[in-house]
Amino acid sequence: MGAAAKPTRGNRTITVDFRNEATYFRLLADGKAFVECVLAFVLSLGFQLKHMATCRGGGCLTRHSHYMRVRLGGLTIWRVQCTTCKAVFTVLPHFVLRYRQMRPEVARDALLATHGGLSLELCAVLYQISPMALYRLVCALGHHSMVRVLTRCGLPLPTYVLADEKHSRCLTAKVYLPTIVCGRVIWHLGYTEEASAAAFTQSYGVFQRAAAQQEPSYRVQGVLIDGFDSTAKSMRTLFPRARLGNCLRHAINKLPGKLTAITSSVRKTLRSQFHTLLYRARQRKGLRVFALGQKLRRFADHVATTAGTANGKRVRQWFHDKKAGWYVVLEDPQMPVTSTLLDQAHNTIERKLFAMKGFHHPDGSQQALLNGLALLYNFVPYQRRAQHAGQCGVEVEGGTVPTRDWFLNLQILTSGGFR
Numbered sequence: 053m054g055a056a057a058k059p060t061r062g063n064r065t066i067t068v069d070f071r072n073e074a075t076y077f078r079l080l081a082d083g084k085a086f087v088e089c090v091l092a093f094v095l096s097l098g099f100q101l102k103h104m105a106t107c108r109g110g111g112c113l114t115r116h117s118h119y120m121r122v123r124l125g126g127l128t129i130w131r132v133q134c135t136t137c138k139a140v141f142t143v144l145p146h147f148v149l150r151y152r153q154m155r156p157e158v159a160r161d162a163l164l165a166t167h168g169g170l171s172l173e174l175c176a177v178l179y180q181i182s183p184m185a186l187y188r189l190v191c192a193l194g195h196h197s198m199v200r201v202l203t204r205c206g207l208p209l210p211t212y213v214l215a216d217e218k219h220s221r222c223l224t225a226k227v228y229l230p231t232i233v234c235g236r237v238i239w240h241l242g243y244t245e246e247a248s249a250a251a252f253t254q255s256y257g258v259f260q261r262a263a264a265q266q267e268p269s270y271r272v273q274g275v276l277i278d279g280f281d282s283t284a285k286s287m288r289t290l291f292p293r294a295r296l297g298n299c300l301r302h303a304i305n306k307l308p309g310k311l312t313a314i315t316s317s318v319r320k321t322l323r324s325q326f327h328t329l330l331y332r333a334r335q336r337k338g339l340r341v342f343a344l345g346q347k348l349r350r351f352a353d354h355v356a357t358t359a360g361t362a363n364g365k366r367v368r369q370w371f372h373d374k375k376a377g378w379y380v381v382l383e384d385p386q387m388p389v390t391s392t393l394l395d396q397a398h399n400t401i402e403r404k405l406f407a408m409k410g411f412h413h414p415d416g417s418q419q420a421l422l423n424g425l426a427l428l429y430n431f432v433p434y435q436r437r438a439q440h441a442g443q444c445g446v447e448v449e450g451g452t453v454p455t456r457d458w459f460l461n462l463q464i465l466t467s468g469g470f471r
Contacts, residue, residue: 059123064136064139064140064141064142065141065142065144066090066094066141066142066143066144067144068089068090068093068094068143068144068145068146068148068282069146070089070145070146071276073145073147074429076145076147080130083115086115086143086328087113087114087115087132087236090113090132090143091113100342102408112134112135113132113133113134113135113141114128114132114133114135115131115132115133116130116131116132116133116140116416117130117131117140118130118131119131121148127148129142129143129144129148130142130143131143132244133422140149143224148273149189151290154181154185154189157388158180158181159181161179161181161191162175162178162181162186163186163428163432164188164432165178165179166186166404166428167191167197167404167425167428167429167432168235175330176396184337184387187421189424189466190428191417191420191421191422191424192420192424192426193422193423193424193427193428194417194419194423194425194426195422195423196419196423196425196427197262198238198239198240198241198262198423198426198427199239199240199259199263199266200266201427202237202239202307203266203428207237209267209270210234210237210239210272211271211272211273211274211386212234212272212273212274212275212276212386212387213232213233213234213239213272213274213275213276213388213390214232214233214234214267214275214277214388214391214393214394215230215231215232215233215275215276215277215287216230216258216277216278216280216283216394216395216398217229217230217231217247217252217280217282217283218231218398218402219247220402220405222418224385225245227243227244227245227418228241228243228244228245228246228247228251228252229241229243229398229401229422230242230244230252230255230256230283231394231397231398232256232259233393233394233397235393236393236396236397237430238397238426238429238430239259240255240256240259241401241422241423241425241426242255242256242258242260242419242422243255243418243419243422244425247282248282249281249282249285249286249289251282252282252283252285252286253285253286253290256286256287256290257290260290260291271293271294272291272294273288273293273294273295273386274294274295274296274297274380274384274386274387274388275291275294275295275296275297276297276298276299276381276387276388276389276390276391277297277298277299277377278298278299278302279297279298279299279302279374279377284296294345295380295384295387296377296380297377297378297380297381297384298374298377298378298380298381299389299391300330300334300378300381300389300390301389301390301391301392302391303326303330303374303378304323304326304327304330304392307322307323307326307367308320308322308323308391310363310366310367310370311355311359311363311367312362312363313360313363314359314363315362315364318358318359319359322354322355322358322359326351326353329347329351330378333347333378333382334382344375344379344382345375348371348375349368349371351367351371352364352367352368352371355367356368373442397429398420400429401422401425401426401429404425405425
């Protein structure tokens with residue numbers, strides 16, 4: 053008979069901000085003051101410690117034991133214990149990373165440089181850490197739920213989203229990255245080797261289930277897609293009440309591909325005229341006044357006259373298949389119009405994957421790496437990444453720079469020691 057599965061032990065590590073190292077070492081000599089400081093920090097964040105399931109409260113924390121971190125120069129780490137359920141919590145000071153030998157300052161600078169455009173190898177040279185240690189640090193961030201981290205940061209769940217899947221390369225295989233964004237925030241970044249509706253449904257379902265756990269009544273009202281059939285089917289399966297809109301920019305860019313056996317100048321002219329048609333449709337207060345269907349029929353007739361009957365028939369059939377999604381975009385003012393912000397996020401992630409050889413390893417943690425990169429994309433503003441303009445070619449935009457304790461906030465928010 054097989055051995056019974058060993059239950060997973062809950063993480064009870066508490067990352068506490070002691071302001072500076074001198075305060076931490078001073079509190080180590082006074083056990084009562086140390087425990088009171090830890091309790092005050094936990095209560096100030098409004099979190100509850102992860103006690104045993106049988107614990108009914110009413111107890112208090114007391115000193116349990118301590119041990120030495122040899123690789124951190126003999127640093128003393130304390131443990132505290134609940135007097136009721138006997139659960140033991142490890143108190144980790146803010147200047148130490150859990151399971152990491154590097155200091156938070158080194159990790160912060162390395163992650164900033166990595167997300168700013170530098171490769172793992174170059175970051176390892178600049179900050180004297182191994183590329184694998186930096187890769188594992190990014191993957192460690194990626195083991196946390198994207199939805200849970202963002203909602204704990206105070207962001208509301210999005211009601212209108214952009215959904216698309218971009219292809220990338222893992223070794224020689226073509227893979228797909230199903231993504232959901234709202235504005236400039238990535239809410240989901242998946243990984244799949246197939247472009248089928250079932251694979252996309254499984255990937256996007258991670259976001260749907262995580263959002264339902266945070267807010268059981270959560271509903272998506274609108275989703276903007278590029279018209280890919282597998283994406284549309286997966287969205288209808290996961291969000292049956294959501295309205296699906298087709299990206300207008302994709303429509304403008306795909307029109308020239310519907311036209312064959314004509315000169316480049318005629319193709320560019322028709323594309324410009326179609327762009328004007330959709331632009332004027334967005335300026336109108338109501339679609340009934342604009343009569344979009346009539347405008348599209350007249351434009352298809354114009355294509356038949358200008359580029360030939362075959363092209364006109366092809367464009368007319370394309371309008372018939374896609375105009376329902378265009379109507380959804382134009383009718384609802386809150387619906388996103390184009391997927392530009394999603395494409396920008398994908399371009400940033402794709403540049404990082406090109407520089408990270410860990411993604412191209414067959415046994416690598418692809419999903420964890422992608423989640424970690426997405427969290428960095430969300431937490432590191434573009435202005436902060438622009439500090440590495442001289443090293444990675446990014447231009448400075450704006451003058452707002454976040455405070456230097458952003459990594460500490462990220463460490464606390466993604467800590468597994470609270471629930």
